[in-house]
Amino acid sequence: AKYGMVTMCIGGGQGAAGIFERLN
Known part of the structure; x- marks a missing residue:
């Protein structure tokens, strides 16, 4: 879950x- 949230911030969603x- 944490990795997904970090990727979301980097990728923009x-x-x-x-x-x-x-x-x-």
Whole structure:
């Protein structure tokens, strides 16, 4: 969860959404 939030901040949300779904 922490890694996903960090990626969200770096990616801005759009890229994080795809990564988060991939992790899940």
